[in-house]
Amino acid sequence: MVNHSAANAEIETDERIAIRVRNINVVYATPTGRIPAVRNVDLDLPKGSITGIIGESGSGKSTLIMAIMNAVTKPGNIESGSVILNGQGDLLKMSREQQRKIRGKEIGFVFQAAQNSLNPLRRVGQQILDLGRSHDIKDLRGLIRHAKQLLTRLGLDADRVLASYQHELSGGMRQRVGIMFALVLNADVVFLDEATTALDMLSQASVLEIIRELQKEKHLTIALVSHDIGVVADLSERIEIFYAGEIVEEGRTSKILSDPEHPYTRGLIRAIPRISGNIDSAEPLKGSSPDYKTYQQPGCLFYDRCPIRAEGCLKSRPELAQIGREHKVACFRVGVDDRN
Ligand SMILES: Nc1ncnc2c1ncn2[C@@H]1O[C@H](COP(=O)(O)OP(=O)(O)OP(=O)(O)O)[C@@H](O)[C@H]1O
Ligand SMILES: [Mg+2]
Incomplete structure (x- = not known):
């Protein structure tokens, strides 16, 4: 309260x-x-x-x-x-x-425990789509394009990351993915x-x-x-x-x-x-x-x-x-x- x-x-x-x-x-x-x-x-x-x-x-x-x-x-x-x-x-x-x-x-955010905040059962790409849908984003292709741009800029292989599950990413990679999530909806x-x-x-x-x-x-x-x-x-x-x-x-x-x-x-x-x-x-x-x-x-x-x-x-x-x-x-x- x-x-x-x-x-x-x-x-x-x-x-x-x-x-x-x-x-x-x-x-x-x-x-x-x-x-x-x-x-x-x-x-x-x-x-x-x-x-x-x-x-x-x-x-x-x-x-x-x-x-x-x-x-x-x-x-x-x-x-x-x-x-x-x-x-x-x-x-x-x-x-x-x-x-x-x-x-x-x-308000975008990366909480401190972000390394573990990805859904372990869904690929990163699917989670971006989930996020987009939950915010009524119509242009989901555009959203994925934006996510790829950000991931590339953050020094990651964007296609590989989008196709990955959390356990396939290192701690450092997960942090960068977290930053992408904070920024992807502008x-x-x-x-x-x-x-x-x-x-x-x-x-x-x-x-x-x-x-x-x-x-x-x-x-x-x-x-x-x-x-x-x-x-x-x-x-x-x-x-x-x-x-x-x-x-x-x-x-x-x-x-x-x-x-x-x-x-x-x-x-x-x-x-x-x-x-x-x-x-x-x-x-x-x-x-x-x-x-x-x-x-x-x-x-x-x-x-x-x-x-x-x-x-x-x-x-x-x-x-x-x-x-x-x-x-x-x-x-x-x-x-x-x-x-x-
Ligand atoms: N879930 C919790 N239950 C009880 N006490 C908590 C809980 N979370 C935080 N605290 C207490 O609140 C205080 C502030 O914790 P907080 O995590 O906000 O600090 P922090 O500055 O973010 O530390 P760090 O640099 O380690 O992340 C600490 O004394 C901590 O023990
Ligand atoms: Mg803290």
């Missing part, structure tokens, strides 16, 4: 924003207790741009994407929030049929959740390059989810840093990389020599990624791992606050150097 507050009804729409997410809260009810896996998240995906969503394993990235698609399953529950699609209202309030029509056709908005992680480094770079080309050609709005800031940095204009279910820093990629303000963001950057520019001293992030206990902590959730923590940080939760043009940070210690 989604509980819509009165405020949600008054969310401003903006022509430049493809998807406007407001106040999303998702909770998993587990035997150990409730995990607020996504907490008070606001997110704007500007039209025709790539937004990177980054955070360690367990930070809530996939849960957020599932929530935006209204695809959270038990024991998870979307407790509040709205997902405003430009010109079409709140996706979370639409009928199931309306939502089904939008998924795939207007959705304007595309969510890619760890869509290239099964690929080796070189294939990953070439698939990401193709995604960037397609994004430019078709003016797509893309949300690219990864635990690897290196993967996302080259492609994204904007970055959202996720920690324990919350956005802790967001802004233009160039700004985040040159002037990261959250100690967690700084840690993520230092861990990747290619991004930090310091090849000799990759510093792995200290401490363990958030678990059940992290979420129960009062005050700042990064406290245990924070090199610049102060007593006051445990008193309340830092809110995401504007600190510069298009740059927001949730930290009480902005400006404090963590190198001392």
